[in-house]
Structure formats: structure tokens, C-alpha cells
Amino acid sequence: MVLLLSKRIGFMIFTMIIVSMILFLLLETGLTGDPATRVLGNFASDEQKELWRDQQGYNQPVVVRYAKWLGNFATGDLGTSIRYKGPVKEVLLPRLWNTAILGFWTFAIMIPLSLGMGVLSGMKEGSILDRTISVFGILTTSVPEFASAVFFSALFVFGLKWLPGTSSMSGGFEFKQLILPAMVLVVYDFGYVARMTRASMAEVMTSQYIRSAVLKGLPYRQVIFRHALRNALIAPFTVIMLQINWLLSGVIVVEFFFAYKGFGALLLEASLNNDIALLEACAMVAVVVAVSSQTLADIGYTFLNPRIRFS
């Protein structure tokens, strides 16, 4: 177990270093255009650019610059944002926190809902309940977020006038403003996870060990809860862990639509404004989240599946 963990963590660090190299090459070197032009604009004179390069240390060898850059990153110095005229850290952290809140509520509703519905429809394949849930799942998943955002806004904001149309939280945190963005995300993701769960549950229900559990004379509840669920939830678990990655980039549309000040909106703004330092920080955050959620998924998987744990 210790070995597995250290292996996974080592692999995690390795992945992050590779990604950071690619990131550095793309944004900080001349490979994709002159960084000075990117920052100062097309109309800056050559002297201005040269001066900027000298100031920012761009005239040093690439390897030295990369080492410095990586060192700064590792010690928490993420550089200065041009757009926000301040340290990247101070801009990034509150935005990340906002997205975490949104993500938390999305998952808190989506996971129990989709697992529950998936299990219910997988229990009796082909039943009316199963068909209803399946059709509903396909329907919600096939409607893109920007469409459902418009639809829900029309319904709850302009029609029923129950909810506010923007979620900028300008007057401090208000739960009411979180409902619409979370709803759009839940509805979109529900169908996918529910259908995965259904497929996995349906497969387990036809397995021979479920037959032997039924023929042991166990109560139906026990067959489902003790014998079926444990095995049926292994596949959805990995899918859900993958949804964390999806959420981080998937929120861009939703956050922008509802003017929610989160990570996605920040990423969009950084790329629109050529804010290199901010862009790099955002990209690294995304990588860290992706890699660590996968490591967690792998470790969780070995706990759910004893065949892997004891081999």
C-alpha cells in the first residue's frame, strides 16, 4: 500500500513537471510568438520590447529561466497579473473558492440523485421506471449548458420571477444566486452519471452471485444493498472522479452566463487579455486538480475492489 501510494504520488509529480514544461515552452518562449509582443501589444517599439525583456529576465538562457519559474511556482510565488495589477495569488484564491462552493453543491445534489436514479432503473431493466429515467437522462444530457441556462433563466427569472438572473454576489454571498448555475450543471451531468450507474447496476443484477443471493432466501433489500450496490458502484465511482475535471473547465459557460466570479470566468478573462502569469497559474491549478483527483480515484478503487487490493 505504501509503495502504491508513493508510486502514485511520484507519478503525479512527474506529470505535473511535464505539463509545466509544455506550458513554459508555449507561453514563455518564442516558440509561439514573441512574449514581449504578446504583453506589450503589436505597436510597441523594438527598444521598448528589448527593455521589457531585460527587465523581466527574458534574455537569460531558457533552462535558467525555467528553473527560476518552477522554483517560484513551487514556493507559491505565482507572479503578477497584468489585468488585475496585483499578485496572481490574491486574484486566484477567492475565485477558486467560489468555484469550489459551486462544485460542492452541484456534486452534493447530482451524486445522490444520479446514483439513486441509476440504481433504481438498473434494478429492473426494461421496467417503466427504467425507461422513464433513461429517456429523461438522455434528454438532459443532450441539451448543452448554454441552452439549458437560457431556458431556466426564462422560466425561473423572467417567468416565475423566483430567482435572480445574475450570480455576481455583489452584495455578499447569497445562496439564492447559487441555485441557477448549480441547477444547470446538475441537469447536464445527471444523465451521464445516471446512465453509467444504470448500466453497471443492470450488469450486476444479471450476475450469478446475485442469483445465488436471491436463492439463499435473502430479503430483496439485503440482496440490493449488500450484494448488488457494492459491486455496481465501482464503475460510477471512477466516472464521478472524472467529473471533477469536467467541472473545472465545464463551469466556464455557466459562470460566464450568470456572471459568477469563479475560476472558469477567470480563465476566460486571462486568455482574452493575454494575462500570461494568470493563465499559467490557472492551467497549473487545473492540472493539479486533474492529477490528484485521478490519484484519489485509483486509491479509492483499490478499496472498493478487493481483487485489486489483495493481489
Place this chain on the structure above:
Amino acid sequence: MNDKQEPVLICKDLCISYYTRAGEIPAVVDFSLTVKPGETIGIVGESGCGKSTVAMAIMQYMGANGGIKSGSIMFKGRDLTTFSEDELRSIRGAEISMIYQEPFASLNPSLKISTQLMEVPLAHETISRDEARERSLQMLTDVKLPDPERVMNSYPHQLSGGQQQRVVIAMGLLSNPSLLLLDEPTTALDVTVEAGIVNLISDISNKFGTSQIYISHNLGLILETCDRVFVMYSGEVVEEGTINSLFTWPKHPYTHGLFSCIPLPTADKNAAPLKPIRGQLPLPFERPSGCYFGPRCDHFKKGLCDQDHFRMENVEGSAPDHRVRCLRYNDIDHTKEASGETVQEPLEIGKRVLNVDGMKKYYEVKDSSLMALITGKSVRHVKANEELNFTAHESETVAIVGESGCGKSTFAKVLMGLETGTEGEIRHLGKDISDIEVRDRSTKQIRSLQMVFQNPFDTLNPSHSIGGQISRVIKQFGVESDKKKIFDRVMTLLDTVKLPRDFYFRKPRQLSGGQKQRIGIARAFAGNPSIVIADEPVSALDVSVAAAVTELLMDIQREHKTTLLFISHDLSVVRYLADRIVVMYLGHILERGSTNEVFDPPYHPYTEALLSAVPIADPEITKRKIVLEGDLPSAMKPPKGCPFCTRCHRKIGDICDNEPPPDQIVRDRHVIKCHIPIEELSKIAPVITVPETSERIQAA
């Protein structure tokens, strides 16, 4: 058995159907059965005959599309077909329990054995968890599992197949049921493990007084475990009776057919060839009127057998419960029905084509545990083949026998060039091929070394036609290049394997298992190979189909003078068709010699145990019972001395544990690898004894 006691189960005029889009499909027709307390009933038949459907109907677990159309299933006086879900639950697992074909699939992979055992009494009785645990432990001891505490705390995948099946049996017996249903309980297990389970099953009825219904396709197993037997064909019982009356004097032509399809350990291919049943099992909606077996029966009489569907009747002059569904059983001369009508000349053995000399195959296994990293032993060897020596000649059939994990398939892989040998050589027609991979071999070499695989269902490409697949092989082998000639060659091959020529245009899914295996054989023989390796070619097939395929292989061998390397675990098949036998265990050859030499003393103790484990479907043959304890040791950590020392019943002492045994030459090419002197081994009585004079033999 007590006749006065109330029967446990009475099935009366049971008809079971499946309802599909194509309409109603009758799976079981007119089925009646009475099980008395403590009695073991066998149901035997080929796949699709409805034997498992009967078991599921008794359990009332038919799935959404199955249903009982008419008749009743009375269990202790109450009709199971009228039970509610709750009532059924109180019966299942407590009064009737079931043991399944694949123990691994029927245990929940993510729950500990203890949980899966304890929930049975907890669900049916009001007892404490401690009591339930206590009882589970006791039951594990009763099914003779070593170290029950460890088993309790294990997950299913940590146990071997035999152990898993013992756990499933323990689970079935935990609530002391009055009826136990066993659906092919040993089919997925190795022969020596099977022998242990069969022993256990026959002990159960003595010890617990449980009635049993034993479902199997293997007549030999039925004979060893049951009191009465029901033979099923195409959804109906065609003959029933006590073991003695039915096995000694079968009356139904289908029962005769079944017996002629299984090789007895006394028979061989030349003196008594198998007689396969012609034709195929009819599909449920294509059953003929009158007798379902009619189209395949040699005694079919037009105007009599194809009229109305008829019922079972008592056999005159036999035991009162011997009944048969045949109108003509009195007109048939039953003494003439046994196999062995045509005697064939033995093949002349030709020149040596294969010489295996000191062949070794080790696999490297990387151990990445912390312990291995510290001690520096991170690479270990699995010794899959250790010093193989044997030869094969033209027209000869050499059987390689052993249980799973003995290294027989590894040898086949090295021979085929899918792996390369670690040491030693394999000379094929004088050329060493042990370290040439298949892609480096010449077309001629590949063509002359071909293989017939175990599972015909997976070896054909589902999206190509049969003709296309065989033509491709012919082209690849460079046998023919002209289109017309290739087509002609495919036609000849189809003739050779006795399939209709229009199969050229068929897709694999339109073929039955036996037909697919014939295509597999045609493919292997496409380039006139000098050696064909047949890896358990008939073990996935039904008895009557297997007999036909075996005979076909023999016929083709006769014609082409091919050397056949026959890999199998079934000693009765091996006895039937092999000229020479190689017995393998844990990568070693323990005994090799001609078929008669291996089947008669002196035996290697392992050969002796293997012979004893073969179920024999003849009540007149007696055999000594030797049941091996324990499981096959891991190939990663083989015993230091003799590989068989951990399970050997004739172990003579420390020498077996510490010193590798020598190859003792008994005679010529008969070699035994054992510490016990040949003189000692020669004194051992034969395992299988055939009576000099038998009722049947005299009648014939």
C-alpha cells in the same frame, strides 16, 4: 432411503415454456419426478435438453420470460407454483438450496466468505451473529476445508476453484435443507479436485440425510453419486430408472447412443470405435411429431414413431421404477447396441517427426513488493516447463495429460512458436525450432505445425464467411494461389470434415459448436501438416458431438498420417485415442510410455490418482478410490524435491521433500519419475478392474 416416508418433492406432469418474440418455446414437456428423503436423483442430458430449466423451476427462479404452463411441483405437500414471493424466500436457502456450475461466479467478489456464509442462517432463523459464525465455521470444517478460520476471512478470489466449490456447498447446507440441487457442480473443476467434491457430495446424503438432485452431462459422475437417474432429451425424460437397471440394461435408443459416445477406460480406438449419434438435437420449435428422437434413431418406424406424442411406460421385466418413452423398446436387441461393431486396423507408426530434448520454459515475473525491493529478489521464475523429454512419430497420437497449471499449454505455445523455449531443443523433422518465433518461421514450417483450439466459439472471426476464412489460410500457406484451385481445395476440406459444401457461404454464428470445431479442424489441416496439436478439442462440446469430432480427427489422421499431439485432462478420452501418453504435473513429466504401459501397473502415484479420479459409466467396473488432498502448489514456489510430494499418498519420507526424483526406466520408452523403486510400484494392484465374466458380456 425409506419408502414409507413422505416424498420430499413431487413434480407432476410439469410443462415449462419460455415466451419470446418468436412465440412460446416449450423447454420442458411432461416431466414427472418423485424424490424420497435421503435419495439422490440424477438428471443427465446434453445441453439444451431442459435439465437446468427443471432446477430453476423447482427454485421458482425462471426469469421474466419463463413460466410453468401446467403441472405442479409439490414440496412437502405444498405446491411451490402457488407460493408468494415471501413464502418462496422462506423456502429458498432454508429448505431447498442450490449449488452451481461455476463457484467463482456465484460468490460475491467483494464480500468476505464469512459475510456470505453467516447471512444464510441469519436470514432464516433468529440466532445471534456469534452463533451464525460458529455454525459457519463448523460447516466449513464439515466440507473438509483446511484452516476454516482463514477461509472465513478471505475473499473468494483468494481461494482455489475446489475450495470455492466447497464454500458454495457449505453455504447450501448451512440451514440444513431437505433438498439440495446441484447443477453441474464439478464441470469447471480439475479431475482430482472433482473426485474430492464428488466424494463430499456422496457423504452429504449419508451425514445430513439431504435429498439431492444432481444435474450433469457426465454419465460416469451420475453413476458414482446417484440412486436413480433420469435421462432427458429435447425437453422430455426419455428413460428413468435405478442406476443398476438403467446402466446395465438401457432401453431407450438415445440412452444407448449416449453410452456409445463415451469411451470407457477399457476401450480403445481400434477395437471399439465410438459410435456418434447422427444428426443434431432439434430446436425446440422444430421438434418432430411423435418421438422427438425419431429422426436420429436407427429403430425409427414410419407410421408408428411419428404419430402422437406418447407417454412414459414401465419396462416389462425390469425393476418397477424403470420407465421408458419408446414404443419399440421391446423390438430392439439391446445386446447389440453397445459400441464396437467395426474393428479397425491399427495405424502403422512411421518415422520420428518430433524430438523434445531437455526443453525448459521459464517465465520471468517481476515482484514489485517492498519486501522484494529490500531483499533484491525482484525477479523470480515461474518454471512452466522443466526438462521435457519425449518423442513423437508419424501417424502416432501422443497425449499430454495433466490438470490445469501443469504446463501442457505452455509446451504447446513453445511448439507453435508463440513463446520461445528457455533451454533445450525441440527438433521437428530434424530442425530445432524451440527458439524460433512463429513470425520468423518459414511458411513451410508454420504450415506443417498446426493447432486445433479448445474453444471453437471464439476462434472463428464472426464477420467473415467460413469459405473466406479457409481460403485465406490456404493462400497464406501457399498451398494454392489460383482462385479456382483454392475454391476446390476448400470444398475438399469441407468434405473431409463432413460438412455440407454450402457452408462455404455461411457465417460462424449460423454454426453449432460441433460444426465450428469441424471448421477449426479443416483450417488446421489446410496445409497438410505433419503435426497437429489438439488442445482439449472436444472438452467444450456435448458428448454426442464430442464423439463425432473425435472420430473425425481419427479418420483424418488415418488418411493423412498426421502426428497428433492431443492435450487433455480427460483420461478416458486419452485412453481411447492415444498411442502414447505423457503425464505432466507442475511442469515435469512424471510418467511417459505407451497407453497400455501407463494404464497398467507400475504406475506413478499421480497417474494412479488420476486414473482413480476418472468417472466410469459402467456399474460392473470397479475401481480403487484415491482422493488427493490439497491443491496444486504454486509454480512460483514449487516443492524442493519431488513436485508431487505435497499431495502424494505414497510418500516414503524426507527424500521426497528434499531430492528431485530420478527418471526410472521401466522398459524401453516407459519412464517413471519417482523415488519408489519400480519393484515396489509393480506390486500395486490395478486401479480399474473389469470383471472377467459379466452379465452383459455373457449375453453378448
